[in-house]
Amino acid sequence: MKSVSAVLEVDVRIPVGPLGDVRERAAVQARFTLPGGILVIFGPSGTGKTLTVRAVAGLVAATGIIRVGGETLLDADASVNVAPEHRRVGYVPQHAALFPHLSVRDNVAFGLRVRGNRKESGPLAEQWLERLGALHLADRMPRRLSGGESQRVSLARALAPEPRVVLLDEPFASLDLTTRREMRRVVRQVQEGSGIPMVFVTHSPREAIEMGDHLVRYGVGGSQEEGRPEDLVEEDLE
DSSP states (O other): OOOOOOEEEEEEEEEOSSSOOOOOEEEEEEEEOOOSSEEEEEEHHHHHHHHHHHHHSSSSSOOOEEETTTEEEEEEGGGGOOOOGOOOOOEEESSSOOOOOHHHHHHHHHHHHHTTTTTHHHHHHHHHHHHOOOOTTTTTGGGGHHHHHHHHHHHHHHTTTSSSSEEEETTTTTTTTHHHHHHHHHHHHHHHHOOOOEEEESOHOOOOOOOSSSSEEEEEEEEEEOOHHHHSSGGOOO
């Protein structure tokens, strides 16, 4: 797979199943490119959508090639496998997974401090919280946040270290309909304002059309088609 204009290039095989199985393990095959904007990974449960974004983040084993911004993060043949903390890839899981012992401000500042930017981590964290309409939550602990508030904070934490791409793994699935609509608006607004490319996982056809500039459709075994959201999920709206 070759695309000089792509922000993200993925061509991988992700093994699934028991590690000790002597038979050849089943695998998810993922192949797509993200030229910019928001790429939606769409498909039913169990088709490897979450495995794919976790592989891009470096959180599960895979073989093949992953490139971000022209840098190779994974090339199994060349023995290249960049550690997750050095990939500059933001990750927002379905459940916010905030650090329970840290305030909202310190959660957002965490990635900045890991990268050595301790002096400016607090002010930069507050800037992102303000951008996401959550600055008033800065001193709260995660246990005092609603679902929508937690996801705003999780998104701010992913964006603060200036990642080259952000992965959102069904981040609004557990939210009520009104909050989901608001969070979709927030994500679209932030993406357009920051220019940071995003990968958005969903099994909702309406969400896929609303969020995606590009779409890769998943079925049994992994990715199957790539194209415009309105072309690939129209039949699912019926």
